[in-house]
Amino acid sequence: MTNVALTDRFRDRLIRYQEEHRRRNIPQPSFYVKLAERKRLADRVRRLRGIGDEPIREMATKIGQKAVAQKAGVYTAEIYQGPFTSLSEFELNALPNRFVIKPIVGSGSNGVFLLEKRDGLLFDIVSKKSYPPDLNSLHSAGLSRFEGCPLIAEELIGIDGLPSVDWKVFAFFGEIGFIRQMDLRNPQKCYKMWSSKGQDLGKIDKYSLEYNSALPPPNDFEALVNAARAVSLSINTPFVRVDLYESKRGPSLGEVTFAPGSLWKHTYLQIFTPEWDRKLGEMWEEAQARLIERVGDNYIP
Incomplete structure (x- = not known):
């Protein structure tokens, strides 16, 4: 057995000892704690x-x-229009039949509207609600929380409609x-x-x-x-x-x-x-x- 082999063997034993010692004395990792930090x-x-x-x-x-x-x-998704700080800046007529209005910050579905132009109204595909054909109507529908936050109109991603x-x-x-x-x-x-x-x-x-x-x-x-x-x-x-x-x-x-x-x-x-x-x-x-x-x-x- 060579000196190198002895050194490697000792190193491996030391690593195992250190890992076992840490497991006994250091709290186990927690995703919740790391996310909170x-x-x-x-x-x-x-x-x-x-x-x-x-x-x-x-x-x-x-x-x-x-x-x-x-x-x-x-x-x-392709960004069609924006970012704008006001809903009145969007050109509704220039947007396709289906599109998304959303703030550029925030997470999840907060302030996100999946819209379709239907029967002269704006139909929310998720909530099944209809709004007047004026994007300003979305302000009271939920975008008031994002007052001053830039908004964008982007492509609605989907399959088979x-x-x-x-x-x-x-x-x-x-x-x-x-x-x-x-x-x-x-x-x-x-x-x-x-x-x-x-x-x-x-x-x-x-x-x-x-x-x-x-x-x-x-x-x-x-x-x-x-x-x-x-x-x-x-x-x-x-x-x-x-x-x-x-x-x-x-x-x-x-x-x-x-x-x-x-x-x-x-x-x-x-x-x-x-x-x-x-x-x-x-x-x-x-x-x-x-x-x-x-x-x-x-x-x-």
């Missing part, structure tokens, strides 16, 4: 900058995410934790959890919507996973939620979220079973380690 940090940055509840990174805006999609080689299901991919710098399928197109909103290999994970979280294991997979599951992985690897961060939609052009990037949902509002709890909270926390830390290897001294977690 990220949210607190963002709030502290906002206070330092004297800004309100808005993204602290340009790439977290709807405009910035267009650049993210381009870098990752993933399609994203229907809006796409929302696929929310929890990605850890190239590794996929899970995929949350959200079907919000009907009054009975529901969701399903998938592994990156297309398996039904069951209700591993405490989301308040109805769980529907009968929801079908996307047309091309592999393409969806690969798109999320590409977006995740294009951003030097250990965790990001990648929202994707199906389209005739393949997966389309809808949104990139660094701190998804609310930690406190019951509808958007990012709380998982103890097993999955630890698993996702470990994936977060593993992603941090890979980032250190990739970026070197330019990345300090």
Whole structure:
């Protein structure tokens, strides 16, 4: 046995001892805790900058995410008009029959209207409500909360005339934790959890919507996973939620979220079973380690 072999053997024993010692004395990783820390940090940055509840990174805006999609080689919806600070600036007649009005900041479906020109009115495809043929009517319908926030009109992504299901991919710098399928197109909103290999994970979280294991997979599951992985690897961060939609052009990037949902509002709890909270926390830390290897001294977690 050579001295080199002895050295390697001693090193391996030391590493195992250190890992076992840490596991006994350091709390196990928690996704919930890491997400809470990220949210607190963002709030502290906002206070330092004297800004309100808005993204602290340009790439977290709807405009910035267009650049993210381009870098990752993933399609994203075309912006027809905007950004404008007033609904009256949009030219309704110049917009296609189906389009989306949304703020450039914010997350999820807040302030997002999927509209269709129908029978001389504006029909909301999700809520099934009709509005006068004047975009200013959307102000009282929900956009008043985004007073002063720039708005855009963009392409409505869908297949066969229907809006796409929302696929929310929890990605850890190239590794996929899970995929949350959200079907919000009907009054009975529901969701399903998938592994990156297309398996039904069951209700591993405490989301308040109805769980529907009968929801079908996307047309091309592999393409969806690969798109999320590409977006995740294009951003030097250990965790990001990648929202994707199906389209005739393949997966389309809808949104990139660094701190998804609310930690406190019951509808958007990012709380998982103890097993999955630890698993996702470990994936977060593993992603941090890979980032250190990739970026070197330019990345300090």
